Amino acid sequence: MPDPVWVALSLAEHVGGRRLRALLEHFDGDVQAILAAETSALARVPGIGRKTAANIQKLRPEQLEASLRRWQALGVRALSWDDPAYPEMLRRLEDAPPTLFVMGNHTPDASPALAIVGTRRPSPAAEAAARQLAALLAGRGYTIVSGLALGIDRAAHIGALSEPAGRTIAVLGSGVLNVYPPQHLALARAVAGRGALVCEVHPEATPNRASLVARNRLISGLSDGVIVIETEVGGGAMYAARFAREQGRAVYALDNDASGNRALLDAGATPISPDLASLPLG
Template identity: 40%
Template sequence: MPPISPAELEARLRLHHLPELGPARFRRLIEAFGSASAALSAPASAWRALGLPAACAEPRRSPQIRDAAARALGWLKQPGQHLLCWDAPDYPALLAETANAPPLLYVAGDPSLLERPQLAIVGSRRASAAGLDTARAFARSLVGGGFVVTSGLALGIDGAAHLGALEAGGGTVAVLGTGLEHIYPNRHRGLAARIGEQGGALLSELPLDCPPMAASFPRRNRIISGLSLGVLVVEASPSSGSLITARLAAEQGREVYAIPGSIHHPGARGCNQLIREGATLVERIDDILQALRGWQAMAPEAPAEAPQHEAHPLLALLRAAPYSSEGLAAASGWELPRLLAELTDLELRGRVAREAGCWVHRRG
């Protein structure tokens, strides 16, 4: 599609700041009128005909909504700050496949991380010392295996996962339940700054000035799981929000992993419950890496006498031309989760590399 014009971008930001206009209603307006600009110009009666409440339509031309959009446009002019629209090529392809994907994503940091293979690590805010150590260790190992570590910047397991990734010199993505101008919790302001300084990314679907609200944190969990190939739950009680993330991951067709624990430890009960429900039991990093490589189930089998890398269908495509992740999925007919898992394995073997946002073939 052609680039989004400045006028259309401003119109989308105005829509995004309207009360009671979630992702589904946002898309309904775009689909009905063809653009955000046309939706803003349409009469209120046309909005009502789409089933949208008056609270959505009435403030769309107000000075407050215009000012909010102007502030967001000003924020975008600063280095390292981006807005990704759900129908643009730079929107994360895996997330775009999910139901109720955010129409807009504010990103501070490196947006290219969102197209790399990600594994989410989540768990209790009141984690044990052993749980924190486990989250950091797994994050370091996942980074070493070629993955970006994604989590929610919360206290406890989330923070430990981000730290582990940073300690290993890898990429990490923090999905906030607030606007990017309201880092929460306050204790993680320093961690958020470090993520930005070390090449990571902070991400939110919420307007920049949105403060912490209880309903926003469960809602952001669908983004954490939607961006990722799988979700690892390290410690969680049966009422933990991490179990929401795990169940959303299962609904989105992602892998769910859980670390088991003692029946006497309250923080292990949620993980044990997930394992009973079918999550993969994880005791070491290879349990995750092998599970993801199990998605490889290749297409046509290579002739016995041919070297494996010569017959690889993805390498055959990449020898012809570089591809983005989404383009390679379309050309190969592979589903994105399987494709990204296989590309990670090929990257570790030195067969492919990622350059300027595209996958390229490397000679052995």
């Protein structure tokens, strides 16, 4: 069973990867010392204010042990940074989740991998393109990464699963045991059977705006590149493209009239023709 103290720190509000790294450095890697520290000692760590220190002091890891056993029985793996199964592409990121919760038949460390993202309300042409492109890439051996959302995400997962050996990973903004949107529960099971469901939040958590935005850095982080099929400038897929650039990943965009796609192409994203006749993906 994973270390309950580590998992508790991973899930503590306002901690996250960057702050936990700072805490580990300050306390010589001793998670028990972090948990036992006084507010004043915690507050001396860069990025840890009194509010975050108070959150840490409220942690009761022993209360998490029963949940960890139950999650394990339900097929949820809790992967920490030092777990060999933790995805190497994520581990290199400064803000890598301290614990990654995974449910499925495969490890999420699956290169080559490409993310396919876009609007929840796609045009019929864009939805068809997402499905066709995912199937084409899955047939070439790529793992397809997306976010299990309505629209383009759904089409991407379905396209990947249409290939006999296609693999796909769904990165959730909710917990892996509380699939969102709920109408994608059957799709989530299919994804887990041929790939993995992944989250960094409590496995039973409901989604919120912050977690839905933050999961985009994991979508890009698990991928060699991000393909935006269709999005408006204010769409959530723009976060995935932004994170991809920050992480040094390739950014591609379908060459269409959507305002987000035009902005990405103007900013240097590699174009993909709408007919998918030419794919500059190597």
